[in-house]
Amino acid sequence: MDAKRIYLDHAATTPAHPDVVKAMQPYFSDIYGNPSSIHSFGQEAKAALESAREKVVVLINARPDEIVFTSGGTESDNFALTGIVYANEKKGDHIITSKIEHHAVTECADFLAKRGFNVTYLPVDKYGMVDPMDVKKAITDKTVLVSIMHANNEIGTIEPLADIIKIVKEKGVFFHTDAVQTFGHLPIDVNKIKADLLSLSGHKFYGPKGVGALYIRKGTRIVPFLRGGAQESNRRASTENVPGIVGMGAACMIAQAEMATAALRETALRDKLIRGIMEKIPEVTLNGHPTARLPNNVNIAIKYVEGESILLNLDMMGIAASSGSACTSGSLDPSHVLLAIGVPHALAHGSLRMTLGRQTTVSDIDRTIEVLPPIVEKLRAMSPLKKGGK
Amino acid sequence: MAGPYSEKVMDHFMHPRNVGELPDANGIGQVGNPVCGDIMKMYIKVKDNIITDVKFQTFGCGAAIATSSMATELIKGKTLEEALKLTNKAVAEALDGLPKVKMHCSVLAEEAVQAAIDDYLKKTTGKGLPGFKPHEEPLEEHEH
Ligand code: FES
Numbered sequence: 001m002d003a004k005r006i007y008l009d010h011a012a013t014t015p016a017h018p019d020v021v022k023a024m025q026p027y028f029s030d031i032y033g034n035p036s037s038i039h040s041f042g043q044e045a046k047a048a049l050e051s052a053r054e055k056v057v058v059l060i061n062a063r064p065d066e067i068v069f070t071s072g073g074t075e076s077d078n079f080a081l082t083g084i085v086y087a088n089e090k091k092g093d094h095i096i097t098s099k100i101e102h103h104a105v106t107e108c109a110d111f112l113a114k115r116g117f118n119v120t121y122l123p124v125d126k127y128g129m130v131d132p133m134d135v136k137k138a139i140t141d142k143t144v145l146v147s148i149m150h151a152n153n154e155i156g157t158i159e160p161l162a163d164i165i166k167i168v169k170e171k172g173v174f175f176h177t178d179a180v181q182t183f184g185h186l187p188i189d190v191n192k193i194k195a196d197l198l199s200l201s202g203h204k205f206y207g208p209k210g211v212g213a214l215y216i217r218k219g220t221r222i223v224p225f226l227r228g229g230a231q232e233s234n235r236r237a238s239t240e241n242v243p244g245i246v247g248m249g250a251a252c253m254i255a256q257a258e259m260a261t262a263a264l265r266e267t268a269l270r271d272k273l274i275r276g277i278m279e280k281i282p283e284v285t286l287n288g289h290p291t292a293r294l295p296n297n298v299n300i301a302i303k304y305v306e307g308e309s310i311l312l313n314l315d316m317m318g319i320a321a322s323s324g325s326a327c328t329s330g331s332l333d334p335s336h337v338l339l340a341i342g343v344p345h346a347l348a349h350g351s352l353r354m355t356l357g358r359q360t361t362v363s364d365i366d367r368t369i370e371v372l373p374p375i376v377e378k379l380r381a382m383s384p385l386k387k388g389g390k
Numbered sequence: 391m392a393g394p395y396s397e398k399v400m401d402h403f404m405h406p407r408n409v410g411e412l413p414d415a416n417g418i419g420q421v422g423n424p425v426c427g428d429i430m431k432m433y434i435k436v437k438d439n440i441i442t443d444v445k446f447q448t449f450g451c452g453a454a455i456a457t458s459s460m461a462t463e464l465i466k467g468k469t470l471e472e473a474l475k476l477t478n479k480a481v482a483e484a485l486d487g488l489p490k491v492k493m494h495c496s497v498l499a500e501e502a503v504q505a506a507i508d509d510y511l512k513k514t515t516g517k518g519l520p521g522f523k524p525h526e527e528p529l530e531e532h533e534h
Contacts, residue, residue, distance in 0.1 A: 306428060308451040312393065312403060334427070345427050346449070382409045382455070384420060384431035384447035 005318040006364045010204075010296055010357035011153050011181060012322060016247065017206040023250035024208065027243035035240050036231065045242050052249025059252050060198065061189045062215050068232045069245050072212040073180040073201030075225065077104035077147075079214050079236070080176040080197045083222035084145045085112060088174070092142035094118045098130050099340040100157075101149050102178055104199075106336070109147075118142070127289040128157035128341045132164045139171045150179040150188070150198075154337040154353060155288030156297025158182070162193045169194050174220065180204055180212075181294060184255035185263065196220050202244065206358065207251030211244030258358075266295040266356050269365050273298050273354065276369035281376050287338060287351060296356040301338075301347045304386040305379040310352055313375040319368055322353045346385065395452055396486040402456035407463055412445040416513060419505025423498045428454050432462075432502035436510050439469050446502065453488050453495035457481050461499040470507055474519075476500060 007015075027048060033041030035049050053064045070076045085095060097109050099121045106121070113119040120138045124130055130148055139146070146168045151158040161177060168175045176197035179188060183198075184205025190198060197220065201212040216222055222235065229237030270293075277284060283303040302310065307323030314321055333339075334348035343351065354368065380386045395403070412433035420431040428450030435443040444466050446458040461481050465473040478496035482488045488496060508519040 304449065306450050306454075309403070309455060312395075312400075312452045315393065316404065349427060349449075382406060382447050383449045384429055385449045 005320065006360075006367060008319060008321045008354040008356060008360070008364075008368065010360075011294075011353065011355035013203045013209065014206045014357055015359075016203070016208050017251060017254055019254060020207055020247045020250045024243040024247040027246050031242075035242065036229070045240075048242060048246050049240055052245045052252075055249035055252040055256075056200075056213055058256055059184060059188065060215060061191050063218065065233065066215055066218055068214045068216060068235045069240060070212045070214055070225075070236060071210055071241070073102070073178065073199050073204070074104040076180075076199030076201070076212050076214040077102065077176075077178055078108050079222075079225035080199060080216075081105065081108045081112065081145065081147060083225060084174050084176065084197070084220075085117060086223040087221040088144040092140075092144045094120070094140055094142040094144060096120045096122060096135060096138045096143060096146040098122045098124060098148050098159075100124050100128055100152050100155075100337045101147065102153055102180070105147055105149070105178055122148075124157075124340055126342050127292070128152055128155050128287075128337065129289065129292070130159050130164060132160060132167055135164050136167045139168070139173060143171070143173050145174045145176060147176040147178070150177045150182040151186070151294050152288070152337060153181050154335055155299045155341065156181075156294035157289040158186075158292045158294065160292075161195070165194050184251065185259065185295065187259070190215060190217070197222075202248035202251060205251055205255050207248040208244045211241050211248050213248070262358055263295040266360070269356050269360055269362065270295060270298055272362070273356075273365045273368060274300070276365070277372060280369060280373045285347075287341065287343060294355075296360075298354045298356075300352055301343055302350045302352060302376055303347060304383040305350045305376055307349055307351055309379050310350070310372075310375060313379070314371065317371045317375075319371060322355075323351055394489045394492075395456070396488075398484075398486045399453065399456040399488065402459040402485065403452045406446075406455055406459035408445050408459065408466070409447070410445050411447065412443060415443075415445070415506075417506040417508075417510025419502050419507070419509050421498055421501040421505050423450070423454070423494065426451070426494070428495070428498065430454060430458050430498045430502040432458070432506040434465075434503075434506045434510060436470065439471075441465050441468055441470070441473055444506075448498075450498070451492070451495060453492040454498055456485055457488075457496045457499035458502065460484050461503055465503055470510075473503055474507060476503055 031044050033045040035046040053067050109119045122134050165175050174196045178199045180201045183200035196217040198215040203209040224235050226237040285301045287299040338348035415433035417434040422429050431447045433445045434441050444462045448455050448458045478500040481499050482496045508522045512518045
């Protein structure tokens with residue numbers, strides 16, 4: 001086996017940047033005060049917290065008092081959905097979202113649906129795009145919230161947010177977006193697109209795990225997610241995760257400086273990988289949009305083979321990827337995203353996601369293009385779906 | 391790698407025994423896993439009530455491939471009666487166990503063996519395996 005392992009699963013998580021780790025270090029045992037304390041220990045921590053907040057807002061053109069730190073993307077999504085609908089119960093009981101949202105949104109919407117709210121799950125086209133006209137048609141005078149992700153974590157498709165939000169805001173409805181895959185990777189301006197709420201997560205852009213944030217436009221009424229303290233302007237009780245928040249702030253600084261060049265570089269690698277696979281392996285298709293796509297996302301459907309067996313084989317060769325297959329996750333249904341874009345069951349099982357990152361090199365891509373075809377060939381040879389095994 | 395599978399599972403997965411088609415098979419069974427949609431096809435050659443050769447093809451996860459491979463080893467050279475006694479648990483045990491969420495995959499192996507024997511009996515005696523009811527194949531059409 002090759003000594004160097006190749007990590008192509010950056011959509012799952014990214015390594016914390018060394019500067020992030022360095023920035024966090026003092027906040028474990030040197031500057032350990034509780035930001036709510038009035039003494040100097042607390043105030044030092046408080047200053048660090050506020051400085052991190054200012055770094056987060058730069059990336060989305062928000063104001064510091066519009067950021068609530070959370071434990072990550074899942075909490076931010078849950079907070080946005082439940083917080084808005086419960087704060088607006090008198091106004092209405094209808095939520096609109098899409099069929100390809102992260103489970104942090106869909107399962108939260110399911111939960112609310114069981115409690116009497118009405119939820120519309122909008123379909124998407126074969127590329128995974130939500131049609132802004134569908135949003136328009138779905139909005140009623142009872143609609144309180146529309147939640148559509150910025151870009152999909154599995155297939156990488158970037159949604160036409162500006163167009164969707166324009167419609168939503170004309171109707172005076174709140175708009176939330178799960179930007180976990182795009183924050184720190186693509187430019188976002190909440191004032192330009194006019195989002196009211198936006199979820200982000202530290203570990204998806206080289207920050208630490210266990211920390212994220214929810215942007216909440218000033219003036220938006222929201223029910224707190226955690227109760228029991230005045231932290232985060234009474235919107236999220238619990239002593240703040242100071243080291244994590246400081247680390248995420250540092251990651252924002254790095255993202256700000258490197259985002260543009262990283263996106264260009266990763267897009268080139270992405271397209272090289274897609275092209276290489278398409279050329280070398282027959283009967284594969286690209287899942288997701290060819291161009292309106294995350295710079296680092298490759299997701300391909302490989303006929304006649306099942307995802308987990310590809311992943312295990314790749315892992316034996318030192319390449320880490322992920323799949324749309326149920327068999328890997330412990331849940332048995334194939335990805336709801338792939339099914340929503342119309343990928344047949346068997347093909348959804350044979351889907352492979354490779355997500356690149358800052359450390360991915362051209363030779364990593366070359367190696368992947370070299371290693372994958374024989375694996376597919378070997379698995380196809382034993383597949384009963386492939387006639388003649390060729 | 392210390393993945394979810396035992397060394398034995400990984401060995402059978404990476405180097406499956408008896409893979410492929412068997413041109414002179416006189417019993418062929420195909421079963422689909424209703425839980426996950428995976429598919430297993432088993433070919434047997436029976437002579438004088440003994441399974442003299444066996445091959446398989448599987449579209450499925452690591453556990454599905456490893457259990458098919460193990461099942462072929464366990465029934466090769468056995469009488470039909472012996473082969474019919476093969477349970478999914480026995481296959482899993484022979485592989486030093488499977489993760490809990492993967493036990494359903496081993497059911498596929500047990501049923502593929504039964505389906506192949508059922509097919510053989512139908513062809514030779516006109517009557518299939520008494521009481522054999524394989525799971526339906528998944529509803530979705532697989533494009534070929
Ligand atoms: S046989 Fe489908 S998950 Fe194992």
